[in-house]
Amino acid sequence: MTTPRDLLIVAIDMASSPPPERGELSLALAGAELIDLLDAQAVTLEGDHIVPGYRPAIADRLLEEAASSFARQAPYESVGDWLWRRGRGLSAAYLAVLEAEGQLTRGRRRRWGLSRTGQTELVDSLDRRLAANRWTSDEPILAVLAAAVGIDDRRTGNSPSVADDAVATVLAAVHDAVRELEAERQRRAIEGAAFDNIWRGE
Template sequence: MTTPRDLLIIAIDMASNRPLERGDLSLALAGAEAIDLLSAEAVRLDGDDMVPSLPPAMADRLLDEAASSLVRDAPYESVGDWLWRRGRGLAAAYVADLESEGQLTRQRGRRWMPSRTSRTVLVDSPARRRAVDRWTSDEPVLAALAAAVGIRDEQGADSPSVADDAVATVLAAVNDAVSELEFERQRRALDEAAFDNIWRGG
């Protein structure tokens, strides 16, 4: 399994405790892809620019798609720009991929992303058990990505630090992007409230 898939599995497992924003999760999944691409040496960071190398054959379809979509000519794409571009609709793509593999089923009656009319339920599988093992061991990268989208370990420990500078740069970019998206949500909510007040004569 890959870091994005592990993150999505944990997000679905924890969704009943705290509903997640689809946009936040998509940004974090794009960050998880970047981290796996770094690990596979498909890309390296020059400052915060993503400089691709010859793309290796990735065992995962979506990671292979991610590697193929890297900007290959200078000026290269920054990590932040990658998150916004690659992250668009990424949560739905990963959900669909897990569904096609039989890792997920849908039950009617509860709300969760991306469908508002059904609940996504994980099938008990080796992939799910591996993701849970990684989560319960407080693996630093998965813990940091989960924390960025609001998933906290019930034990309440702070996420362990990440030693790799490039990975830390990606994680910082994920946190910045999620914060920017939340700021935009709040701004839109205020604008809508002000517009409603105008119509009401307030």
């Protein structure tokens, strides 16, 4: 299991209605990938810039894609810029992998849809149980990433601390990117409402 897979499973299992926005979730998944790659020593951070290290063997296909996506020569990419680039459509990619593995099944009453025509739910699996165990153990990284996308059922007012400075830098960048995306969505909604009012003569 990887942190992004755990995060997605938790997001599906714990999400209230409406579920997390796909854009915010994609940014958090990219952050989870970067944290796992820091742990594997595939990258390091110089300030807030990502410096690739050696390329370890990575069994997870999407995590391997992430490892191969870094700028390998200076000037290196900032964490924030990489999150935006890597995060584009990432939640859909992870959902597709879970579905291909049989981790998701079509259902009638669950809150997550892979497409406009079908709803999906998680099957009972070892991966799901391991993700649930990590969630209930209050593991700080998963808790902070989940909170970034609005999953904060037991942790309101109790933000867990992360000792590793590089990991803390990534988590802060995820939160900044999520806030930026939310602000942009709100700005577009306001502009759209103002445009509609003009046409209605209000």
